[in-house]
């Protein structure tokens with residue numbers, strides 16, 4: 001029995017990894033925007049790999065606001081929750097609330113169920129660029145990077161790479177600072193996130209969601225950081241809408 005259990009894990013994991021060494025879309029970060037994008041892209045028939053540094057995907061959803069595990073959305077986001085059969089309650093004045101554990105687990109499940117494969121406990125530490133386009137990500141186990149072990153990474157090639165890493169926007173920083181790319185921002189560089197302004201931050205998250213360089217896209221807080229948008233605190237409608245928008249942009253480009 002012991003051999004059977006270990007052999008089953010090793011065989012299925014390595015098949016999964018081998019199948020996903022080359023993908024249509026590599027998504028970095030399984031927060032709300034990355035998970036929504038992963039689901040829509042997979043439903044559209046694209047091969048999607050999602051890399052998440054932490055053991056548990058879900059990003060900033062689990063903790064609600066200041067660890068109070070309820071999430072607030074604008075009424076406009078209700079259609080996205082309905083689509084995924086996520087229950088919510090009316091909070092009045094155009095807002096709704098939902099249990100953050102339900103939202104996190106449902107977004108993860110819907111992305112995976114649609115066919116996106118999630119590689120958790122994996123950190124993206126670099127990008128691959130060829131012919132003036134981003135075309136892959138460099139990955140290693142989070143435990144390896146956290147322990148600063150001197151271990152070389154592996155590479156996943158992708159037709160499109162999405163930075164869904166939230167506030168730190170790690171991938172666009174790599175593109176700008178390490179690869180020296182001029183991004184499609186007002187200055188060509190990462191503009192930097194602005195302080196709290198809920199109304200503006202929510203609206204700008206969706207506006208700022210875009211392709212920043214051939215093959216490189218940003219969603220959620222990474223998009224706001226790239227374009228100099230305001231932060232908006234514990235309201236998540238813009239994150240879901242950003243995931244939807246970036247999936248459409250990537251699909252349009254891949255289907256061209």
Ligand code: 48H
Nearest residue numbers: 029031032033053059060123124165166220221231232233
């Ligand atoms: C692999 C990585 C790497 C890496 C990071 O922060 P997230 O929840 O992302 P968004 O942008 O979809 O949602 C933002 C939202 O949660 C939030 O923070 C809000 C609304 N803030 C407003 C405010 O004012 O504070 O998730 C990003 C995910 C996390 O799970 C990271 O662990 C992961 O990306 N990640 N995964 N490789 N290099 N970097």
